[in-house]
Amino acid sequence: MRLAEHVRRMSWLYEVTISAAAVVLALVAGAVLIIVSNPAVVATWGYFFDYPPDALAASWTVVSDAYAALFLGAFGGLRALSNTLIHATPLICAGLGVSLAFRAGLFNIGAQGQLIVGAMAAGWVGFTVQLPPVLHLVVAVVAGLLGGAVWGGVVGLLKARTGAHEVILTIMLNYVALYLLQWSLTTEAFQRPGRDDPISPEVHPSAQFPHLFDTRLHMGFLVALAAAVAVWWLLARSTAGFELRTVGANPHAARTAGMNVGRVYTFVMLLAGALAGLAGTQQVLGTTYPLTDGIAGTIGFDAITVALLGRGSPLGTVAAGLVFGALTAGGLQMQITTQTPLTLTTVLQATIVLFIAAPALVRAVFRIRARRATGPVQALGWNA
Amino acid sequence: MRLELEGLTKRFGSLVACDHIDLTVEPGEIRCLLGENGAGKTTLMNMLYGLLRPDEGRILLDGTPQTCTTPRDAIEAGIGMVHQHFMLVPVFTVAENIMLGRESTRRLGVLDQRAAEQQVRELSERYGLEVDPTARVEDISVGVQQRVEILKALANDAKILILDEPTAVLTPREIDDLIEVMRTLKANGTSIIFITHKLKEVKAIADRITVIRRGKVVDTVGPDASEASLAELMVGRPVQLTVSRRAAADADGEPASGATAEPSEEQAAESADDTSDTRPVQLRVERLRVVDPAGRAVVDDVSFDIAGGEILGIAGVQGNGQTELVEALMGLTDIAGGVIELAGQPITHLEPRARLDAGIGYIPEDRSHDGLVPTFSVAENLVLDLFRRKPFGSRGRLSLSAIRTNAEKRIAEFDVRTSSMHAPAGTLSGGNQQKVVLARELSRPLKVLLAAHPTRGLDVGSIEFVHRRIVAERDRGTAVLIVSTELEEIVALADRIAVMYRGRIVGIVDADTPWDELGLMMAGVPPEAAARQAEEHPTVLGALEDAS
């Protein structure tokens, strides 16, 4: 018993170590990119062997300037912090949706589509319906949850009924959702009167998430944290979660033990969709207010990297959401002050996950001792 | 070719799978490697075949040390291997499988399909191994697939042929054929290493027998050694060779119902003496049909019934519909027709969950695939089917403490050897994994127990344990269905034996039916004809089996 606890704690420590190491490696890779993409600095490397300090100093300056700006943009003061949390909020929720599906052995690439449909539903209730303040917000949020749940649930149902692979289904439904949004923003029900561009009216103040601490940070962040706690409880302490984890770890054994695997898939995708829908809801009711065709940005795709960095655990997902929220918030600041393109953060994000996904590689670089490998994702091929 | 292994050693972590093994095989010798499951036989052969790299020791062929680091090297050195799990690509044709790795090509690497087919025809003619080179491997029977495997090795001019548990997929008659092939090869000077854990085969086939136990060579003896002495060498202690189906309640003095808490012990004791015909039928199957995705009937018009306190054994070569039959009984596969009744109630269209609740216990044939969640803890695996019921779950909440208490109890009761109840089930040995499955399935009150290959891949100690538990369950009044491809196991345990062939039940016969008769039924010969033909053409193994 005590030994098992010990081992469990060790594995937790190990995962955090790997994750931290991956972030460091990614920052190093990013630094290299910053250096080689700066002609002035590259020029100093041309005479490196004649006078090394020039190259080193110049390199240090561009990298440290960029990363300092990134850090300040993410953590330097209340405004920066609130920006980080604002960006983290939808990432956490959508990331939870992806994580939850992971745990059931499903690869939910459809957070983007679920998020879009969720935002459409919540937004429509927000700017069309008239209701008293608190009630309006609640109804709009529920609409967003339902919208996402439908878009996710369809995938679960199709997988359960026909065995269609969820990766293909979710990728396709992402595009369907996007075109649905684009089309809806040309209809009377959604398009702002008097406008030709794809934009809706603003949601009524009664349906907006209240702000916190006099910043742009809104209550949606607290909702995201609550969602993380709920997902944790579901996975660790509920019978439904036990069933879900069993299906994820070994669907054959789950079936043999009398579980209805198809039903679990449907249930999980409904929940995963609802969580992603919640992310869309937070965007439209907390951040943008009007619905636009760019409402989802790349949140739904970033959610996949968030879930991977978070190792499929709710706590990990919150942490990963905060990391990527900080990268986005800081990246914007970095772009403004040092003209380093924001796209660098996309590279960082991808690199972090690359290293996370290949622990053997990180271990090799940092000479960390190996543990028994346990990946977060069970699903292997199309046959799974 | 003369093969010598010197001090061959392989470690996996802390486990020493092969411990300084010395072995010499003379040209034209049939050498049996006898050992329990997990003794290290296959590991040893995988090293010889270049699939695993030895940690220590060396391999000599005709006195020359070899550096076989890949199968290619081994093949070129003249070593061929027929693996226990066939190494054939199911969607390829026989010819494609045989030419793979040594393809005959025309210019630019273009395959010469016709030459390959011609070569297969020649080979199969020369060794009398009939196959259709253009047939797809997934469409041919396992027996024929084995022929393809042997041809594959022969196509590479193997001088040393390793056969890893080759008889598991054959009928006794086919085993005779295989022995014939082995003798032909031997006459041509081919050395054969024959891996098995079955004592009788060893005696029928081998020139010499090397017994391996826990990674070490224990002894090398001649084929005249007695079965009892071989068994003792193999296991390391005297063993009772067959678990008698009648022995359960009194064999080791333990009350049979010790397995579970629910039913009373008196009930168990009294039921043990009853005869089966006075008991009600617990499981009735009528005209059951299962059709595979390609439209073929894999379970065809199967009818039988099992009374409480009776064991019905399903014998047959692997792949004759047993798997599908059991899955149909559990509700895991769609059925195309027929009726299943449990204690008089139709359950034909119930979900697996409902069947479990109605009192069916199920030991699936592949425990790590279907029986357990290897990444879950032992404790979690013990409640895989009951987690929603009190005390483990109530109103959607999971009671971790109840799960722990249950685990403590079951682990002690079933003697599961694990470092902790929190250890992932996948880290347990095969025998202990099966004990976890048993502990879970027998912890519910059962009317029917379906046991598919309950001892496959287990060591002798675990086999004894599993057999005792199953017989004890029978003695408590449960109707038991056992599926096994090991005829010995069926004969030892079953009260009646049903033989399956190509989805049909060829016949249901008494447990004391002669071995060769069962063997013929496994090849599809109906009981009466089988009885006649068995007398006319006794097989080597059959004579040995019936004698014991």
Place this chain on the structure above:
Amino acid sequence: MSHRGTVQDRGLTTDERPRPASPPAHIAVGESPEERRRRIRTAIVAVTLAAIGVVLAATTDAETVTFALSSRFAEDGLPDLRLPALPVAVALSAYALVVALAHLFRGLRGRVGIALWTGFGVAFVVTFLCWAAAGATFPLTNQLQGTLNVATPLILGALAGVLCERAGVINVGIEGQFLAGAFAAAVVATVTGSMLAGSLAAIAAGVLIAGMLAVFAIRYRVNQVVIGVVLVVFASGITGFLFDQFVEQDTQAFNNPGVMQPVRIPLLGDIPVLGDTFFNQTPLVYTMYASVAIVTFVLFKTRWGLRVRAVGEHPRAADTVGIKVLRVRYQAVLIGGIAAGLGGAFFTIGFTGGFSKDMTAGQGFIALAALIMGRWHPVGATVAALFFGFTQQLQSQLQILDTPIPGDLLIMAPYLATVVAVAGLVGRVRPPAADGEPYVPDATK
């Protein structure tokens, strides 16, 4: 089949052998419940489509529909094809309905089945066009040309996927290979002024991403869907970063490659209607044609192809006969990278003449869908890609024609079609058995 009779027939004393008396049970007995379900599901979808066709035919409100058979700017083009819209639409939709119903009640199989289904597809599309373009002129050659433009990269990408997945490596990262190829082609072609250099650079970029996929999937055994998704993000990030940092600073110097010149093939190029569309194309398109043939031939007729398929189906079996599984997988993935890189090049130097951020807009994922709809077969994938190209092009045509359907809805069609297809319309889809499973050579089991 050969299952029967082979069990007992061997041996020297064949005549005396006891023979099985019971008849073999492994004979086809009609369709399994699963097949039946699948057929009915397929039929329901088909009947629905046919019914839509009937409704469209019934609401066709102009007398004639015109199909333009040559470009408006062609000097000696063919005359337009005029058809009576209503009768044609009614007849064709009725045919489609009959085929769908026949499948529902009887099931259509074999060559006749394939022919009837092909007719079904054509009938539905023409019915739709009669309705949509009634009273107007539908530019048929434009439609074909556009189809080819969209389908060319899709086909190349899908071929890359076929090579990877036949060898057992799932490739979700085609989109990333496209982006890298498109970017490299644009920049290098601009800097060097050579389309050939641009194409080679695109190949290098495609192979580079393929190399990352290979190393992570084969060497580090990372989950292959994960690595594919991450590579898309990575390629998007790196091309975006380089675009922002360099390319946009001086578009003339870095991002002005122009478009490859079409080369007319003698004789073939003179075939009416089709010749100009299919045989007056850029070398990239011809490369695509050749690639389809080469990949098909190599996979199914050569030693290397046999080995690729073996490691994708049963790597351990391949290993035991001395095939270097990992090496074959590396080869397949990297060679696939060539095709995907060229597919990427088409976006810039084959079609638009310049790179913009994330310009491939998900076409890499459509290529993946084509590969799956095409059942991991190069020709099947090509047909699926042509279908996707056709619908995408149709969407832009119809916007010009001002039809009742909004383009945003029509553009969903390929995506919805894929959903319907993977949900069972295309019959039993069987990926390579070891697709997505990493292989560990020195394994204990």
